[in-house]
Amino acid sequence: MSLVQSVDHVAxxxxxxxxxxxxxxxxxxLLVARAGVTVAVAAVGSAATALGATLAGAGGERRSFCVGPDCSxxxxxRAALVAVVFALxxxxxxxxxxxxxxxxxxxxGEYCFLLACALTGGVVLGAAGxxxxxxxxxxxxxxPLYVLVGLRRASRAGAEAAVTFFVVSVVATTVTLLGAALLYAVTGRLHLDALGATFAAGADDRLDLPLTTVAVALVVAGLAFKVAAVPFHAWAPATYDGAPLPVAAYLSTASKLGGVVALLAVVxxxxxxxxxxxxxxxxxVLTMTVGNLVALRQRRTVRLLAWSSxxxxxxxxxxxxxxALAGGRGVDARAGAYAAAVAYAVFFVLLELAAFAAVVALRPADGDGGTLDDxxxxxxxxxxxxxxxxxxxxGLAGLPPGLAGLFAKVTVVRALVAGHAGWLALxxxxxxxxxxxYYLRLAATLYAPSGPAPARPARSVVVALGVATALAVLLGFAPQLVLDVAAR
Known part of the structure; x- marks a missing residue:
């Protein structure tokens, strides 16, 4: 077999x-040293990435860095959808x-560069083989998010949030790497499809060893940190609240989407x-229950959004x-479960970005999220x-007229019922x-009769809020489009 790797530059x-x-x-x-030009370059590059991702994914599946049947x-x-969402x-x-x-x-300069680096990681993540x-x-x-969280000068809260995020994340990465090393030791495989084929065959006695179960558990636990799943969630509220509001928005959306994509790929x-x-x-079960119950008691806006996320x-x-229950129920049940997870993640990040954009619009420049009374x-x-x-x-609550959130929850419940996991749907x-x-309480607070005068919203923030909300509304009217792309 030839050891020459094939490279598809379009992919x-x-x-x-x-x-x-x-x-x-x-x-x-470095060369222009004007803030407006730097931000414009980052914005144009992100838009070009979204366009390039769409064009590259239009011709069907493409593979690169292949040696034989195994491709990296x-x-x-789905990879195109992930890349476009990260760019947006x-x-x-x-x-x-x-x-x-x-x-x-x-x-x-540093801020835009770090965002672009994080974007690169998200684009690669969707296509990882x-x-x-x-x-x-x-x-x-x-x-890059470690640095972004603590990038504000003379911000003690930001520094504490960055250190918390860094320490916990390093531990999670170590756990993931240990699990991956153990998987390689047991199977001799690194490519995801080859690992799946090895486990599906089940002919090797080594696959029944306790070491294999430990390896699988370590990989899942390490990646669960990225989505802030219980019991790997403690970093999220403190980090979100200490970070600048736009960075908290990116953490709550892009970082969580990355964890979902990584978990989905290995599972x-x-x-x-x-x-x-x-x-x-x-x-x-633990994550949704703990998150909802603790969110009920929150009085700070960002912490409420963090616990809700x-x-x-x-x-x-x-x-x-x-x-596990769908495994014996056929390919359609499994495909439905995968597509439901991706579709829910896409709808969630759009609605969450809109929520954070609104908080930024209603709070002073460079301020934190404040309290609900603010x-x-x-x-x-x-x-x-x-x-x-x-x-x-x-929409996050899953009520009409927030059709995107309503459809997302209905899709999840439908996938669980199809997979004969009715108890989990309940x-x-x-x-x-x-x-x-807590969602309706916060919405009602916005229309309460009295309160401090909010800051005048910046035009760019209002535009971002409008676009994110409009996208969520439009996708709510065409939900099958997201499901079809997610299922590919």
């Missing part, structure tokens, strides 16, 4: 564009970062569902947890911003009812 185009954006941002900051880069419809999230975060960057406390590429992509996505293609299914089902992670993990009556003074914020909250439904309490 690699989105990664080239994302990495090129990071390089161009550095050059623009598999670019299809980066554009949205750049738009809502205007007030923060204009204060002068955050260096613009082996464990090494997957873990490197996750770390490329995560490492769908590499690891045995009979082992991962019960573990993920337990994580899903923990609960949302539980809803995303639920279809993956049903795979937003009292904000919708009366800024009706359009308040209406978009309320719509995002209602837990999702009960937790969704609990979540109504």
């Amino acid at each position: 690699l185009l989105p990664a080239y564009l994302a990495a090129g954006t990071a390089v161009l941002v550095l050059l623009a900051d 880069w598999v670019y299809g419809g 999230l980066t554009l949205g975060v750049l738009a809502i970062s205007g007030p923060l960057l204009r204060t002068g406390r955050t260096p613009v 082996d464990l090494i590429t997957l873990i490197v992509a996750v770390e490329t996505l995560t490492l 769908q293609r590499a690891l045995p569902a009979t082992t991962t299914g019960p573990v993920l089902a337990l994580l899903a 923990v609960a949302q992670a539980g809803y995303i993990l639920a279809p993956l947890g049903a795979l 937003l009292r009556g904000a919708a009366r003074r800024h009706p359009w911003v308040g209406a978009a914020f309320a719509l995002a909250l209602i 837990v999702v439904a009960l937790n969704a009812v609990v979540g109504l309490a």
Whole structure:
């Protein structure tokens, strides 16, 4: 067999564009040294990455870095969807970062460069075909976020949040690497499809060793950190609250999406569902329950959104947890579970970005999220911003007219029922009812009769809020489109 690797440059185009954006941002900051030009280069590069990802994925699945049947880069419809969503999230975060960057406390060049680096990791993550590429992509996505969290000058809260995030993340990465090493020791495989074929064959006695179960558990536990799943969630509320609001928005959306994509890749293609299914089902139940119950007691806006995002992670993990029961129910049940997880993640990140954009619009430049009382009556003074914020909250709760959130929850429940995990569907439904309490409370606070006068929203933030809300609404009317792409 030839050891020469095949390289498909069209499949690699989105990664080239994302990495090129990071390089161009550095050059623009060095040679031009104007904040507006630097931000414009980052924005244009993100838009070009989204366009390139769409074009590269239009011709069907493409593979690169292949030796025989094993490929390290598999670019299809789902990888294109992930790349486009990451690019749009980066554009949205750049738009809502205007007030923060204009204060002068955050260096613009470094900020845009780190966002572009994180974008590169997200693009690579969607197409990763082996464990090494997957873990490197996750770390490329995560490492810039350590610095972004603590990038504000003279911010003690930001420094504490960055250290917390860094320490816990390093431990999670170590656990993932140990699990991957043990998997390689047991199977001699690194490519995801080859690992899946090895476990499916089940002919080797080594696959029944306790070491194999430990390896699978370590990989799942390490990646569960990225989605802030219980008991790997403690870093999220403190980190979100200490980070600048736009960075908290990126953490809550892009970082969580990256964890979902990584978990989905190893669960769908590499690891045995009979082992991962019960573990993920337990994580899903604990995550959605703890997240919702603790969110009920929150009085700070960002902490409430952080705990609600923990609960949302539980809803995303639920279809993956049903795979053990769906394993004997046919390909359609398994495909439905995978597509439901991806579709829910896409709808969630759009609604979450809209919610954070609204908080940025209603709070002072370079300020934190404040308390719920600080937003009292904000919708009366800024009706359009308040209406978009309320719509995002209602969508996260899964109520009409937030059709995107409603469809996402219905899709998850339907996938669980199809996978004969009715008990898990019941837990999702009960937790969704609990979540109504704090989402509707915050929405009602926006329309309360009195409160402090909110800051005048920046134009770029209002535009980002409008676009994110409009995308969520439009996709709510065409949900099958997301499911079809996610299933590819």
